[in-house]
Amino acid sequence: MSGSPPAGLATFGLLAPLTPVADRTGSPGPLDDLAEASAVPDLDALWLRDLPCVPDGDEDAGQGTDPFAHLSLLAGAGVLPPVVGIASVVLGTRHPLVLARAVATAQAHTGGRLVLGLGTGGKPPMNAALGLRGRTIEEFATEWRAVRAALAGRLDSGLVAGHRTTPTPPVYLATTGAERWRAVDGDADGWMAFLGDERAFDDVHAAMERVSARRMPVAVRADVIVREDARGLTLHDRGRVVGSLDAVGDLLARWRRHPAVAHLMVNVRSSRPTEDLLALRALSS
Structure with a gap:
């Protein structure tokens, strides 16, 4: 990841949109993120998620604008930080050639700042709605290789790709194991990992590096709900954190200093999410 944090400190990015805790039902308009990105100075990265649908009443309702269209809008407004990313596209939701074209467009519009996250699965009801339930590990691997080939323009069918991705953006695998x-x-x-139990994180990270035989950059995601009346800190699945501002700040500070973590992406839901994001960045520095 780009950015120049103090030595040993992971860079800090916003996973948009920021969301007031009292308003989880309405879908934010494209300008909501534009205002948030403009209001947060000196962010190292801005991330958009790809949620085509969520269950009724889900905490992520209103988080599902199309990330590629949204990035093009933000790029045109000239408010992008050094790195922009998708966190993440679930494999199988878009044909590899269609995905590669969207990536090439976003890469061009953002001046080569893109990082693409590819996920192995989302919420079970979303997976079912998209026809992704029950896929095998072999199907996942085939889809991954097809996307990688499409991004590189390697087509075996005699066709010429309708895009050119130069340079090809880094592709992060978003998986829990x-x-x-x-x-x-x-x-x-x-x-691309979730914030959670540090020992479990270390075990998975070590296993991955044994397979790759190299060190790799790691981006850790935290979905933070700030509640000033909270006592202590509660960690849920998939990076969900609930606690007071100070308690969450202490937690994020530990992760920003973890030797394996290169970047921390933070989504904030509170009564004043923009202000709390800035406070969390300061508290974790």
């Missing part, structure tokens, strides 16, 4: 990393022989430019 090492099984899928082994299935693609470590063929990823980085790992």
Whole structure:
């Protein structure tokens, strides 16, 4: 990841959109993220998620604008930080050639700042709605290789790709375990992980590096709900954190100093999410 944090400190990015805790139902308009990105100075990265649908009443309702269209809008407004990313496209939701074209467009519009996260699965109801339920590890590996080939313009059918991705952006594998990393022989430019139990994180990270036989950049995601009346800190699955501002700041500081973590992407939901994002960045420095 780009950025110039103090030595030994991971860079800090926003996973948009920032969301008031009292408003989880409405879908944010494209300008919501534009205002948030403009209001947060000196971010190292801006990440957009790809959620085509969520269950009714889900905490992620309203988080699902199209990330590629959204990045093009932000790029045109000239408010992008050094790195922009997709966290992440679930494999199988877009044909590899269609995905490669979207990536090439976003890479061109953002001046080569893109990092592409490819996920191994989202929320089970979303997977079912998209026809992705019950896929095998072999199907995942085949889809991964097809996307990698399409991004590189390697087509075996005599066709010419309708895009040119120059340079090809780094592709991070978003997964919770090492099984899928082994299935693609470590063929990823980085790992996208969830904040959680540090010992489990270290075990998976070590297993992945054994497969790849190299050190790799790791981006860790935290979905933070700030509640000033909270006592202590609660960690949930898939990077969900609930706690007071100070407690969450202390947690993020530990992760930013973890020797394996290159970047921390943070989504904030609170009564004043922009201000709390800035506070968390300061508290974790």
